Amino acid sequence: MRKRAILCVDDERIILTGLKKQLKLVLGDDFIVETAESGDEGLEVHAELLEDGYDIPVVISDYIMPGMKGDEFLKNIYDQKAETISILLTGQADTDAVGNAVNEANLYRYIPKPWEPEDVQLTVKEAIQKYDAALQIESQNAELTELNEGLEKKVEARTEELQTVNEELQSLNEELTQTLETVSDQKDELEIKSKKILDSIQYAQRIQKAVLPSKSLLTDSFSKHFIFFQPRDIVSGDFYWCRTIENRIYICVADCTGHGVPGAFMSMLGIAHLNQIDSSYKGNAAQCLDELRDYVKTSLGQTGELGEQQDGMDMAFCIIDTDTKIIQYAGAYNPIFIMREKGQPIPEISNRTQFYEQDDLVLIRVKGNPQPIGVYPKETPFANVEIKIEENDLIYLISDGFVDQVGGDKGKKFMSPKLRKLLFECHNLSMQEKHDLIKKTFNDWKGNYEQVDDVTALGFQL
Missing domain, CATH: 3.40.50.2300 (Response regulator)
Structure with missing residues (x-):
């Protein structure tokens, strides 16, 4: 051994x-x-x-x-x-x-x-x-190389026999060989360029995966949870982030401008700032978004000038006090969904709150401020909403890539009513079953259409 x-x-x-x-x-x-x-x-x-x-x-x-x-x-x-x-x-x-x-x-x-x-x-x-696994692959590759060398020798021998038999075709074969070599060189050059680009993107994917919350962190923070994370490309403009500090759980789902590599760069910018939150931070959820907006504008040199690139991100951001069971929410476009059993108190929050009932359940939807985290013509301070979490409440943070996905029989968007119906349908399922049904519903709707945006759906229960 x-x-x-x-x-x-x-x-x-x-x-x-x-x-x-x-x-x-x-x-x-x-x-x-x-x-x-x-x-x-x-x-x-x-x-x-x-x-x-x-x-x-x-x-x-x-x-x-x-x-x-x-x-x-x-x-x-x-x-x-x-x-x-x-x-x-x-x-x-x-x-x-x-x-x-x-x-x-x-x-x-x-x-x-x-x-x-x-x-x-x-x-x-x-x-x-x-x-x-890499060692095993290396050993297998060595065996394949040996087999390939043997096959190459056999091919060479057979080629010589054919050349002897078909001397009258030698001139034509030489011309054809030259053409094939030229095509092969061009193909190799394209493959090298393609590989360099792909390697760079895969490096970016590994960095992005390294900074996303681990499964164990989410398990330690919540009694139950699931995460459906499906980037449109190799790297994602969506990200989710979580940190537990003493009796406060910070968690968010964000959708950055664009997708793929540009979106991934924006996601790293957001995560870098959020990672600065520590035990000394006393701000509420809205103040977190206000400070993140200032950080994004400063980092990107955004001044609000006409014609300037308006990169930024949408986000649903929450701070949960595990002692008082109060959740603070602030949103940049993206809402928060709370599935609550009938008979539990219904919060009176603001005119941005909507309620949907089905059977013995009430779905509470609180809309975020209609502005991104980034430069915007009519910027206002983000609103902070406090909600008392009741027993058996289920909380969902979902990026807009889900409802914006084109699909179905007529090639239309999924839209919010179907999402609400889906949340009611999966309520009595386990977290894993919720994940599986949400994933299947999304991909069945998408069908053969291209995915239009990155998609993140996070559900949890204290």
């Missing part, structure tokens, strides 16, 4: 001790877990393990350390052994650092501090599985 090791590098010994215990719980005796307190020491330990014949599938590193930073350390590991899977574990790395690690060190995952043990354990297990 081959010897295997995991290397963890952090300048705080207590973190290394905790991380080692958490990994041993899930890895058992199949791996040894080695630690180092700096990048330089980590490189020494890595070299010694390789010299002793250890296979090192995964290296975990902090970002801020004395001397060598985490992304530089992981790049050195990548240069020594490119197959090793890197994980950046820190509370201080910015998107530039994550991007450097992705580009220079083949970063697999960025996990913010403080982390959840289950998240780290699951990430490492998946990373090991990916590493082992």
